[in-house]
Amino acid sequence: MILLDGKKTSADLKVEIAESVKKLKTEGKKTPHLAAILVGTDGASMTYVNAKVKACELVGFNSTLIDLPEETSEETLLKEIQNLNNNNDIDGFIIQLPLPKHINEQNVLMAVNPDKDVDGFHPTNVGKMTLDLPSFLPATPFGILELLERYNVETSGKHVVVIGRSHIVGRPMSILMSQKRPAGNATVTVAHSRTKNLKEFTLQADIIIAALGIPEFLTGDMIKDGVTIIDVGITRVEDATKKRGYRLAGDVDFKSVSPKSAFITPVPGGVGPMTIAMLLKNTLLACERKS
Numbered sequence: 001m002i003l004l005d006g007k008k009t010s011a012d013l014k015v016e017i018a019e020s021v022k023k024l025k026t027e028g029k030k031t032p033h034l035a036a037i038l039v040g041t042d043g044a045s046m047t048y049v050n051a052k053v054k055a056c057e058l059v060g061f062n063s064t065l066i067d068l069p070e071e072t073s074e075e076t077l078l079k080e081i082q083n084l085n086n087n088n089d090i091d092g093f094i095i096q097l098p099l100p101k102h103i104n105e106q107n108v109l110m111a112v113n114p115d116k117d118v119d120g121f122h123p124t125n126v127g128k129m130t131l132d133l134p135s136f137l138p139a140t141p142f143g144i145l146e147l148l149e150r151y152n153v154e155t156s157g158k159h160v161v162v163i164g165r166s167h168i169v170g171r172p173m174s175i176l177m178s179q180k181r182p183a184g185n186a187t188v189t190v191a192h193s194r195t196k197n198l199k200e201f202t203l204q205a206d207i208i209i210a211a212l213g214i215p216e217f218l219t220g221d222m223i224k225d226g227v228t229i230i231d232v233g234i235t236r237v238e239d240a241t242k243k244r245g246y247r248l249a250g251d252v253d254f255k256s257v258s259p260k261s262a263f264i265t266p267v268p269g270g271v272g273p274m275t276i277a278m279l280l281k282n283t284l285l286a287c288e289r290k291s
C-alpha cells in the first residue's frame, strides 16, 4: 500500500509556487494577491481560511481576509464581493463555504467576476471546465488530479466510482476524470444517497473517490484488492481523549480499507492540504493571466 501524501505533495507545490513568485518579482511584475471572505465563526471554516492566509505568506503572495459576522445580510456580502471585483490589486478571491443559512449561496457565487473566481465555482468556470476549456478548476478536484498524476496512478480505462454529487467535489471530479487528460480517460460512475446496492458498484471500482461526508462509511468489505482510494471527507468527531475535544475522520475506514488498497490518501494529510495548494496555483494563474 502506498500512501498518497498530500502534506508532502502540497509542500512541494508551495516551493514551486514560491519560485514562480520570486521570478515574477525579479521581472518587476505584480505580486499575486488572494482575498478570502469568511462569514460567521464556524470553527472548521476559520481553520481553513487561516490556513489559506498562512499559505499565502509562505509562498510570498499578498492576502486579505474579510471577516464578517454571522448576521451579515446577503446585500452586504454582495457589496463586499463587488468591492473585490473592482479592486485591481486583487487577482482572485474566495467566499468560504458553507455560508449561514439566510444567505443564498448561488446568488453569492454568481456575483464573483469569473476572471477572479479562483475557487472555480462560478457557472462560467463550471461550463468551461465541462467543455475542457481553460478555466479555474475547483481546488479539491484539481488537487486530487495532481496527486494521482504525481504518484503515477493509472486512470486511463479504469472504472472510477465517485460517491457523492456535490458541486464542490463529486460532480466536477466525475466530469474531469472522464475527460481526455492526464489522470483522466476513466469510465466514471457517480453514486449518491439514492443509489441502490452501492456495494455492487464499489466492489467493481478500480478507483474510489469517497466524498459523501459520512465518517468511516467505506469499509474493507466494500472494495476489491488493489483499489486506489481517495478520501475527501474531513469530519470533526467528538473525542474527549483528544486535546481539542475531537478527532478528524475521513469517509473511509482506514483500518479495514488500507490493507486492500494499492494507493490511499490519509485523513488528515491527504486531500485537505492539496485543496489549499491548488487554490494558490489558481491565484498565481489569475495573476499571470492579467499581466
Ligand SMILES: Nc1nc2c(c(=O)[nH]1)N[C@@H](CN(C=O)c1ccc(C(=O)N[C@@H](CCC(=O)O)C(=O)O)cc1)CN2
Pocket (backbone or CB within 6 Å): 044, 047, 048, 049, 051, 094, 095, 096, 097, 098, 119, 139, 140, 168, 234, 248, 267, 268, 269, 270, 271, 272, 273, 274, 275, 276
Ligand atoms: N470557498 C471554499 N469553501 C470550501 C472549500 C473550498 O475549496 N472553497 N473546501 C472545503 C474546505 N477547505 C477549503 O476551503 C479545506 C478543507 C480541509 C483542509 C485541510 O487542510 N484539512 C487538513 C485538516 C485541517 C484541520 O485540522 O481541520 C487535512 O485534511 O489534513 C483545507 C481546506 C469546504 N469549503
